[in-house]
Amino acid sequence: MNNTNSYALVFGVSVFDICGFTDNNYRCNDSNPGQVKTSFGGVCRNIAECMSRVGVNTKFISILGDDETGNRMIEHSKLMNYDMSDSLIIEGGHTPTYMAILNHQGEMVSAVVDMKIIDKFTTEFIDSKAETIRNSEYMILDSDRPDIVEHILKNFSGETKFILDPVSAAKAEGVKHLIKYFHTIKPNRYEAEIMCGFKIKNDEDVRKAGKYFVGLGIKNVFITLDEDGIYYNNGVEEGKLKANDVKVVNVTGAGDSFVAGIAHGYMENISLIETLKFAISMSTITISTEETIHPDMCYDLVNKYVDNIQWTHVKYNK
Numbered sequence: 001m002n003n004t005n006s007y008a009l010v011f012g013v014s015v016f017d018i019c020g021f022t023d024n025n026y027r028c029n030d031s032n033p034g035q036v037k038t039s040f041g042g043v044c045r046n047i048a049e050c051m052s053r054v055g056v057n058t059k060f061i062s063i064l065g066d067d068e069t070g071n072r073m074i075e076h077s078k079l080m081n082y083d084m085s086d087s088l089i090i091e092g093g094h095t096p097t098y099m100a101i102l103n104h105q106g107e108m109v110s111a112v113v114d115m116k117i118i119d120k121f122t123t124e125f126i127d128s129k130a131e132t133i134r135n136s137e138y139m140i141l142d143s144d145r146p147d148i149v150e151h152i153l154k155n156f157s158g159e160t161k162f163i164l165d166p167v168s169a170a171k172a173e174g175v176k177h178l179i180k181y182f183h184t185i186k187p188n189r190y191e192a193e194i195m196c197g198f199k200i201k202n203d204e205d206v207r208k209a210g211k212y213f214v215g216l217g218i219k220n221v222f223i224t225l226d227e228d229g230i231y232y233n234n235g236v237e238e239g240k241l242k243a244n245d246v247k248v249v250n251v252t253g254a255g256d257s258f259v260a261g262i263a264h265g266y267m268e269n270i271s272l273i274e275t276l277k278f279a280i281s282m283s284t285i286t287i288s289t290e291e292t293i294h295p296d297m298c299y300d301l302v303n304k305y306v307d308n309i310q311w312t313h314v315k316y317n318k
């Protein structure tokens with residue numbers, strides 16, 4: 001890192017993922033032959049682990065039960081070198097679980113998430129972490145607890161730069177009135193629709209959404225577009241960038257690793273396009289494996305992908 005003391009902070013949930021991969025054509029209302037894999041997940045935990053794996057000095061404030069899964073996650077964070085020491089451990093609490101079914105193309109067909117424990121986050125807890133928040137270069141948030149997000153944004157505005165991963169369209173609804181406080185947002189197409197209030201069906205719509213978000217004062221807008229890559233707009237540079245010939249095994253975690261790549265680019269002060277190539281490469285690596293995070297994810301592997309990928313870049317500005 002440029003400055004070994006500077007860090008990026010992630011705040012949000014840690015989840016135990018159970019992913020079922022169907023062998024062949026998925027049939028609903030039936031038991032599908034396939035494989036079941038477990039891994040540590042959670043949008044924010046995934047972001048924190050991926051950031052640390054590519055060398056970002058990372059702190060992660062999360063919430064866990066004092067159950068076996070929670071303890072294993074804390075131990076794992078030490079191995080992966082991100083700092084969870086500010087996290088809230090709930091006595092008798094149940095660490096969140098996510099159960100997803102993926103079709104033979106690696107696309108999620110349905111999922112259930114059990115994360116009742118997040119009700120235990122309080123504004124008092126947040127205030128007790130004020131120094132950690134104030135001293136961060138960036139703070140990455142999801143939208144699981146809109147009331148807590150609002151408290152953080154309004155009380156620490158101007159003291160760090162906020163990055164939003166909305167997690168899902170349903171959850172994006174709860175934070176859409178707050179997006180002007182963010183330095184960066186990373187919605188997918190459906191989350192962006194909720195936050196801008198109109199349908200995004202084509203490139204013209206995505207550009208209209210980008211313009212709308214930039215008009216609110218958001219510095220960097222990144223809209224993820226699945227196999228079409230990413231739309232970006234920072235008010236000066238605008239375009240679409242995508243990786244070609246991507247192998248898809250499991251899309252779980254694609255957006256999370258993208259955010260980690262963005263945080264890496266920001267912390268290293270690299271250009272917007274280099275940052276995006278790094279971030280998309282991280283997504284490309286993520287979706288090439290069954291696990292939520294590729295077991296070999298690291299800085300050198302990402303750079304190999306950056307160099308070897310065939311990129312398609314459409315620039316809208318001159």
Ligand SMILES: Nc1ncnc2c1ncn2[C@@H]1O[C@H](COP(=O)(O)OP(=O)(O)OP(=O)(O)O)[C@@H](O)[C@H]1O
Nearest residue numbers: 188224225226227229230246253254255256280283
């Ligand atoms: N089917 C795919 N083919 C090629 N690249 C993909 C595919 N799915 C995702 N990606 C890559 O991963 C990035 C993020 O994926 P996606 O658009 O699914 O984000 P997301 O919906 O925010 O992710 P998540 O489901 O993890 O929240 C995309 O911008 C793209 O670069």
Ligand SMILES: O=c1[nH]cc([C@@H]2O[C@H](CO)[C@@H](O)[C@H]2O)c(=O)[nH]1
Nearest residue numbers: 015041042043098113252253292
């Ligand atoms: O509501 C949620 N659903 C799913 C997840 C997590 O998303 C990850 C993939 O992006 C996956 O690891 C799951 O735990 C979450 O954190 N919150």
